[in-house]
Amino acid sequence: MIKFLTTTAVLALAVGGLGVSARAADVKEVQMLHWWTSGGEAAALNVLKQDLSKEGYAWKDVPVAGGGGDAAMTALKAMVAAGNYPTASQMLGYTVLDYAQAGVMGDLTETAKKEGWDKAVPQALQKFSVYNGKWVAVPVNVHSVNWLWINKAVMDKIGGKQPKTFDDLIALLDKAKAAGVVPLALGGQNWQEATMFDSIVMSTGGPEFYKKAFNDLDEASLKSDTMKKSFDNLAKIVKYVDPNFSGRDWNLATAMVIKGDALVQVMGDWAKGEFVAAKKTPDKDYLCYRFPGTEGSVIYNSDMFGMFNVPADRKAAQGALAAATLSKSFQSAFNVVKGSVPARTDVPDTAFDACGKKGMADLKAANADGKLVGSLAQGYGAAPAIANAYKDVVSKFVHGQIKTSDEAVKQLVQAIDDAR
Numbered sequence: 270m271i272k273f274l275t276t277t278a279v280l281a282l283a284v285g286g287l288g289v290s291a292r293a294a295d296v297k298e299v300q301m302l303h304w305w306t307s308g309g310e311a312a313a314l315n316v317l318k319q320d321l322s323k324e325g326y327a328w329k330d331v332p333v334a335g336g337g338g339d340a341a342m343t344a345l346k347a348m349v350a351a352g353n354y355p356t357a358s359q360m361l362g363y364t365v366l367d368y369a370q371a372g373v374m375g376d377l378t379e380t381a382k383k384e385g386w387d388k389a390v391p392q393a394l395q396k397f398s399v400y401n402g403k404w405v406a407v408p409v410n411v412h413s414v415n416w417l418w419i420n421k422a423v424m425d426k427i428g429g430k431q432p433k434t435f436d437d438l439i440a441l442l443d444k445a446k447a448a449g450v451v452p453l454a455l456g457g458q459n460w461q462e463a464t465m466f467d468s469i470v471m472s473t474g475g476p477e478f479y480k481k482a483f484n485d486l487d488e489a490s491l492k493s494d495t496m497k498k499s500f501d502n503l504a505k506i507v508k509y510v511d512p513n514f515s516g517r518d519w520n521l522a523t524a525m526v527i528k529g530d531a532l533v534q535v536m537g538d539w540a541k542g543e544f545v546a547a548k549k550t551p552d553k554d555y556l557c558y559r560f561p562g563t564e565g566s567v568i569y570n571s572d573m574f575g576m577f578n579v580p581a582d583r584k585a586a587q588g589a590l591a592a593a594t595l596s597k598s599f600q601s602a603f604n605v606v607k608g609s610v611p612a613r614t615d616v617p618d619t620a621f622d623a624c625g626k627k628g629m630a631d632l633k634a635a636n637a638d639g640k641l642v643g644s645l646a647q648g649y650g651a652a653p654a655i656a657n658a659y660k661d662v663v664s665k666f667v668h669g670q671i672k673t674s675d676e677a678v679k680q681l682v683q684a685i686d687d688a689r
């Protein structure tokens with residue numbers, strides 16, 4: 270739980286609460302904190318900026334670079350502690366609940382009723398956007414992490430075909446290596462490594478195992494042989510990165526695949542936003558496959574705009590932002606560019622490319638089959654402290670500070686226990 274209701278914050282709330290009669294004219298501006306600074310992300314955000322500008326709202330951008338959002342969340346914490354609430358902030362699952370519990374979020378329930386969000390937004394997302402019966406956040410999209418992004422020309426050159434099992438994937442990486450291409454494009458940052466490990470765990474143990482270990486935090490699953498085998502598989506796959514991978518940003522890893530300097534990236538479908546921005550076409554320039562062994566399952570996250578309890582004269586702008594974000598037309602236009610899929614179930618897939626159509630169909634099927642699970646690396650498996658413990662252990666293993674799978678399992682169990 271986050272504690273930061275300082276005197277300043279309480280004062281700001283009190284002033285904000287003075288009510289309609291005391292306030293000056295509504296502020297026609299939204300202030301948005303986010304970590305969407307790559308080419309594809311910025312292009313997607315532009316769709317929203319333009320929609321709001323048509324409604325007469327100015328955009329005050331608060332970008333904090335750093336994929337996965339750790340830096341952005343540190344900045345947000347400082348702003349909120351100072352009583353300086355943005356209109357909204359990009360947030361992932363359990364972080365929304367933390368802020369809601371701390372009592373600093375606004376209440377969008379009226380807008381939600383007017384717009385019919387209850388019926389349109391899947392329950393898996395409402396679990397995080399509704400707190401104590403009140404809408405406190407608005408989901409922008411649904412991303413999923415269990416994807417491979419492959420350069421088609423390189424694939425053709427090495428005579429590769431879609432890997433159906435983890436061993437197939439290793440064989441494919443070997444082919445690329447033999448042809449002198451970097452097999453695996455990865456950025457050695459903890460959140461990227463853990464995002465890839467999410468897929469490996471699902472592939473190694475299946476969706477039920479993933480859910481028990483990384484959503485229910487079941488101790489027996491966390492310390493199981495299957496978890497050990499998952500670390501063995503992680504050790505196998507990281508052998509295929511290039512020597513410069515440490516610290517590389519995720520979008521630079523995507524660029525390696527786009528340019529044909531690398532064969533494949535294992536990444537959430539925000540990577541597809543980079544292919545879209547580079548004007549690349551699925552099946553012609555690149556291939557999107559589910560991580561082998563995870564077909565039929567979706568490990569998801571969703572970008573939410575957490576709505577803060579801003580002063581009364583900023584609430585109209587906040588309501589407009591919320592309504593625009595969940596409008597059907599925006600959900601299509603934005604997600605086509607972002608690489609994600611709509612956060613509403615009633616948006617047609619017409620405007621989406623082949624990968625987007627597959628993403629939408631997969632989400633629907635996984636949801637119906639009980640194979641839709643929250644990503645631990647991406648804030649939808651457990652509370653932020655636990656996700657951070659997870660990212661830390663995975664990263665130490667990748668970078669050789671933890672030497673064996675046995676030791677990695679032990680440290681994972683310990684770190685998660687400490688963070689509970």
Ligand code: GAL
Pocket residue numbers: 304305310335336337338361412519539570571572647
């Ligand atoms: C994720 C977020 C995506 C994408 C990615 C890389 O956490 O959900 O929208 O932005 O980080 O920055």
